[in-house]
Amino acid sequence: MVTFTHADAGTDESAWAASGLPVIAELPLGLGELAAMKFLVLAAHPDDETLGAGGLLARLHSIGAEVNVLLCTAGEASHPASPTVSPQDLAATRLEEFAAGMESLGLKDCWRYLSLPDSGLQEHAAELTRQVRGAADRLGGPPGQLAIVAPYRSDGHADHDALGKVAAGVAASRGHALLEYPIWYWLWATPGHPGWRSWNRVHLEPGEQLAKEHAMQAHVSQTKPLSPHAGDEVLLSEPFLQHFSRPFETFAWTAPREFPGKSDVPEARGPHTSVQAEQIFDGVHAREPDPWHYTTSWYERRKRALTLAALPAEQYSSGLEIGCSIGTLTAELAPRCTNLVAVDASGTALQRAADRLAPFPGVTLRQLVLPGSWPAGNYDLVVLSEVGYYFAPREYDELLDNIGTSILPGGTLLLCHWLHPVSGWELDGETVHTVARNRLKWRTAGLYRERDFLLETLIAPPATETEP
DSSP states (O other), rough: OOOTTTOOOOOHHHHHTSSSSGGOOSOOOOOOHHHEEEEEESSSSTTHHHHHHHHHHHHHHTTTOEEEEEOOOOOOSOOOTTTSHHHHHHHHHHHHHHHHHHTTTTOTTTTEEEEOOOTTTGHHHHHHHHHHHHHHHHHHHHHHHEEEEEETTTSSSSHHHHHHHHHHHHHHTTTTTEEOOOOOOOHOOTTTTGGGGEEEEEEEEEHHHHHHHHHHHHHHHHHHHSSSSTTTOOOOOOOOOHGOOEEEEEEEEEEEOOOOOGGGGGOOOOOOOOHHHHHHHHHHHHSSSTTTOOTTTTTHHHHHHHHHHHHSSOOOOEEEEEOTTTSHHHHHHHEEEEEEEEEEHHHHHHHHHHHHHHHHHEEEEOOOTTSOOOOOEEEEEEEEESGGGGGHHHHHHHHHHHHHHHHEEEEEEEEEEOOOOTTTTSHHHHHHHHHHHHOOOEEEEEEEESSEEEEEEEEEEOOOOOOO
16 A cells, blocks of 8 residues: 655656656547547546646547536545634635636536545445446447546545546446546656556647646645645645646556447357357347447557557468458458458358458358367468457367467467456456467567557467477
């Protein structure tokens, strides 16, 4: 558990500036994607949203994105030893400051106060969850098009951590995007801490920085002493505020699941018959033409681009794609393969794939239930993307054995899988990759990891290499 106080010197901003923080990856959302989304912003206390995401909020306002802010507490416990201001009076002051800050960010009438107790959010997790779910439902919109912006769940402040965990739980259960903003992390953590290296940054334009600065100036009770008396000291010191004057903001980003969650595929234990497998995945595809939003989701489109870029060879003679669904990845693999066999258990999915893949004469679609009904032939490319966890462990072992038997010397096995829990099934994405590495013992040609998925290429031994 992290222990600190606001009076600690903490890590100086110069240390963060000298680290790799200023050049971490940009948030993979352009103005168009941001404008098309809706945003539910959560603040444990007045000023949290400005410190952590004020520049982003100014941008969202400027591009016309729909934003709703939930303020959980009035921050009345910020000066518990004040001899001059009661918690009730401080609450009123901080709410006025919050309103002024929201107006500076262009969000004057876009917020709601929940009136929960400062320093008590851990004890109100159930109420917080209800409020966050309700606010997200009221914002509405298509699946995957809502982002929750919340304090980092491991920020070190009890209220921030509690609210962050609630936000993460709601986002995961509903398939929403999640942007977690750190605040006190910058004080107690150091550049040696591994957390920030997988985060993303949002570069702020000068107008966005100015709007954030004006909003922060509204929070006088936190940036100036309440009085000269002991107990009324400034809460947010100048060295601490330097962390939030950067020309960028930093977020732990979880992409939206713009599709039915992996756990929404019905559970199917034990040996699969062709009838069982066809029913399971036909049911998923029958609910809508593109059940995982392959054609519209930025997450899916970007992941496909990364998948294609990860292939070590420009051209393959004979490819096999396991679990092709409606053929979106197949259509992008086809130009890289002279011949490509695309397999799926769902006849409904393959019917939709057939139209998309008609322009590619080298593609053959086959309805097969793997691993039992294995497509004969030898392949120099096998793609297993987002389907490994739907096999029981012994079935997955058999699948890998089949791949090992069928792949040509020096051939490529590409694996790509969601890293979050897949409830109702025995395997998860991390295990799928670990088992493949351990069972095949092939050379890893490339490994790319994000918060949401793992992309890996394994290379079969060349013809001259013998088993030990």
